[in-house]
Amino acid sequence: MASWFYASEGKQQGPYPEAQFRDLVSQGVVRPDTLVWTEGMAGWQKAAEIPGLIGGAGAPPMIPTAGGPPMRAGTDQPLTADFSVFGLLGRTIVFIIGMLLVIPAPWVAVWFYKWITSHIHVPGRPNFGFAGQPMDIWWVFMANGLLTYASFTGISFAPLVATVINAFLAWMIIRWIAANLTSNGERLPISFQGSAVGYVGWYLLLFISTITIIGWAWVMAFWMRWICRNIEGTRREVVFSGSGWEILWRTFVFSLASSFIIPIPWMLRWYGRWYVSQFALADRGAVNHGF
Known part of the structure; x- marks a missing residue:
């Protein structure tokens, strides 16, 4: 299950399970211009740039193939x-x-x-x-x-x-x-x-x-x-x-x-x-x- 992060007021929010993150999208908390990140992505991207994430809540968000993990405690x-x-x-x-x-x-x-x-x-x-x-x-x-x-x-x-x-x-x-x-x-x-x-x-x-x-x-x-x-x-x-x-x-x-x-x-x-x-x-x- 993918975990998502998003940026708000210069701060990192998350991680959120995929289902909860989709709720944030549908509620308008995560907007098309919001920067988001999930494991597998090379860097932060606007939500609108990720196929299936905005305007496609019925389908799982597409996860790019390259990248590194977010900050984890102890690493x-x-x-x-x-x-x-x-x-x-x-x-x-x-x-x-x-x-x-x-x-x-x-x-x-x-x-x-x-x-x-x-x-x-x-x-x-x-x-x-x-x-x-x-x-x-x-x-x-x-x-x-x-x-x-x-x-x-x-x-x-x-x-x-x-x-x-x-x-x-x-x-x-x-x-x-x-x-x-x-x-x-x-x-x-x-x-x-x-x-x-x-x-x-x-x-x-x-x-x-x-x-x-x-x-x-x-x-x-x-x-x-x-x-x-x-x-x-x-x-x-x-x-x-x-x-x-x-x-x-x-x-x-x-x-x-x-x-x-x-x-x-x-x-x-x-x-x-x-x-x-x-x-x-x-x-x-x-x-x-x-x-």
């Missing part, structure tokens, strides 16, 4: 991404150019984050998105762009100072991003509570660990876990499962293949999709609003 549900090959490459290039030009940085950053989040699928959170605006922290992005030129000042300690300031600015950006994540157009009550000192410390440790050639990958893995532990306002805990070894060998393959230029678009998507999939949601047993 980790990974995030997924459907980045297109040239879509990700093109936007990454524009993002880098926008940061180097400094003035367009806030607009380019928001444009980039909106596209990225719209292509990430979060279990139980349909239409994942981003609501930040360019003028929210415009000066942070412009300062970030300006700091890329620190090494050209001729001042010996300028790059080190720029690195510390960049770390602090990155901390501000991650807090801003977390506060502006949305589902079905509504902001999620999420916040990043990691301290500025802690974030800057991890940033500098990652920078220093590059001396070891390979140690940076393990620092990155632990840093991601620290970030996840400091995400609050979620009913489900955000976890990062990637290991240092996995990050290392994938980065090596990415770098090696990209040296041939032509494979860059495909390697960028391969790496990006894998990285997103290492973040997952796990039930923490609390009943809060959020993810």
Whole structure:
């Protein structure tokens, strides 16, 4: 017997047995434009897009063949991404150019984050998105762009100072991003509570660990876990499962293949999709609003 979920006011409702779900359809609770999900579906879809569900209550709803399960207690549900090959490459290039030009940085950053989040699928959170605006922290992005030129000042300690300031600015950006994540157009009550000192410390440790050639990958893995532990306002805990070894060998393959230029678009998507999939949601047993 199929179990169905539907989205209402940015929250996941369900599961409902098929018979009860049909009643919700007939009562108008589930409308043609309501996003619904059942096991076997690749993602959330409008009810009207599923043959036999709307206007065909006498027949069982058709269940698509591909997909993954909704969030279940005690299991980790990974995030997924459907980045297109040239879509990700093109936007990454524009993002880098926008940061180097400094003035367009806030607009380019928001444009980039909106596209990225719209292509990430979060279990139980349909239409994942981003609501930040360019003028929210415009000066942070412009300062970030300006700091890329620190090494050209001729001042010996300028790059080190720029690195510390960049770390602090990155901390501000991650807090801003977390506060502006949305589902079905509504902001999620999420916040990043990691301290500025802690974030800057991890940033500098990652920078220093590059001396070891390979140690940076393990620092990155632990840093991601620290970030996840400091995400609050979620009913489900955000976890990062990637290991240092996995990050290392994938980065090596990415770098090696990209040296041939032509494979860059495909390697960028391969790496990006894998990285997103290492973040997952796990039930923490609390009943809060959020993810």
